[in-house]
Amino acid sequence: MTGHHLAQLNVGTLKHPLDDPRTHGFTSMLDTLNAVADRAPGFVWRLVGDEGNDATEVRTSLGADVIVNMSVWESRDSLWDYVYRSGHLDVLRRRAEWFELPKTAFQVMWWIPAGHIPTVDEAVERLQLLRACGPSPSAFGFKDKYTAADAGLVVMAADATTTVQTTG
Secondary structure, three states: OOOEEEEEEEEEEEOOOOOOHHHHHHHOOHHHHHHHHHHOOOEEEEOOOOOOOOOOOOOEOOEOOEEEEEEEEOOHHHHHHHHHOOOHHHHHHOHHHHEOOOOOOOEEEEEEEOOOOOOHHHHHHHHHHHHHHOOEOOEEOOOOOOOOOOOOEEEEEEOOEEEEEEOO
């Protein structure tokens, strides 16, 4: 087991309210997609709101019509496999039916120490960092190959236990 995990946030600006019949194709698949994620190899955690099994009720400074999805994975590969090699890909291909076309980055990833659960505010800050400064070890996308070491997470063995130290 590594001393770090990959956190991710993706956001979408809804074309119509969640309870609008035109959004039903999306909302009707949420439980299934979340169950697939929960069982996916490398899955660690996902954001769930107080009202249900998803995060559609969570609002941020990004806007009232922006919904968030945030999760933590053991590795970039495990997240990639879920996003692009599971039933999630079919929903991703239909994204334009329910969400506005993004004009700026809508997904961000960053490395965290294993056991850390990121906050929504932390995730939004990472997305804003990516939007303002472009990819870096602190905020990046799938096409970027930053490692946990690039982000300053150094795994050190000490007396048969693993500790994580941040450098810099």
